[in-house]
């Protein structure tokens with residue numbers, strides 16, 4: 850499990866760099882690995898599903914809280930894959946607002962899983 854999660858951390862950083870995100874000096878594979886380990890078994894802050902490394906919609910994934918800022922450890926969080934896909938390039942507040950729109954409810958209906966419609970994210 851720890852080998853897999855380290856690989857996950859490495860790959861997550863790599864994938865974000867490929868998409869053009871600029872990482873600041875304090876981000877390392879070890880720190881992202883630790884962040885993920887700290888969050889496994891906890892709940893996704895947006896939907897409340899338990900974060901794990903199991904394949905599927907609720908797999909733990911690395912999210913950039915505010916994608917328009919430089920990426921440092923304070924700007925990273927672990928959320929489920931499904932919420933991450935829906936959040937896209939929105940920042941935390943924008944995503945919370947988006948979750949109150951009919952557009953969001955339409956997206957949720959297209960998703961066959963049991964995705965919650967009520968707001969659960971914490972406000973910064």
Ligand SMILES: [Zn+2]
Nearest residue numbers: 893896929932
């Ligand atoms: Zn989620």
